[in-house]
Amino acid sequence: MKVYFWVGVAGFLGAALRYAVGVALFNEAQLFPFATLLVNLSGSFLLAWFTTSFTKKIRIPSHFQTAIATGFLGSFTTFSAVSVETVQLIHHGSIGLAVLYIVVSLFGGLWMSQLGYRQSQKEFGS
Numbered sequence: 001m002k003v004y005f006w007v008g009v010a011g012f013l014g015a016a017l018r019y020a021v022g023v024a025l026f027n028e029a030q031l032f033p034f035a036t037l038l039v040n041l042s043g044s045f046l047l048a049w050f051t052t053s054f055t056k057k058i059r060i061p062s063h064f065q066t067a068i069a070t071g072f073l074g075s076f077t078t079f080s081a082v083s084v085e086t087v088q089l090i091h092h093g094s095i096g097l098a099v100l101y102i103v104v105s106l107f108g109g110l111w112m113s114q115l116g117y118r119q120s121q122k123e124f125g126s
Contacts, residue, residue, distance in 0.1 A: 003063040010071030018076045032097055033085040036078065037105060043077030044109040048116030053124035 018039055025035040047069060055065050082105050089098035 003066055006063050006067035007071035010067035011075040014072035014075035018078065031089065031092060031094060033081070033089075033101065036081045036085055037101065037108070040077045040079075040082065040105060041108050041112045043073050045112040045116040045119075047073045047077075048113040049120045050116075052117045052120035054120050057124035 021039050022035040025038065050073070051065075051069055060068075082101070086098050086101055089095075089101060
């Protein structure tokens with residue numbers, strides 16, 4: 001039962017940080033959703049880094065591992081926002097930006113995950 005508590009606490013913190021980044025980077029005149037892209041790319045890196053070797057070398061109880069990976073990073077990043085913001089770009093007639101956003105979100109996320117994996121391997125070994 002304690003895993004649910006810690007996932008909830010970490011989820012609250014991740015969601016609060018996600019909101020803070022959005023507020024800090026909000027610009028009404030800006031059409032491109034940089035804040036969401038930033039949290040998703042950094043979250044992809046951090047999740048890969050954390051789950052690859054970090055948790056194997058640094059002993060953290062499994063409920064805290066789940067809380068960090070699922071709760072904090074899961075609520076910090078958001079695919080639903082990418083979907084909604086892509087549709088908004090399309091409705092604003094910015095098809096090119098919508099395609100760019102999808103491509104950078106997908107391939108950038110994969111690239112950042114690969115960087116996180118490699119960084120974790122370099123720091124902690126396999």
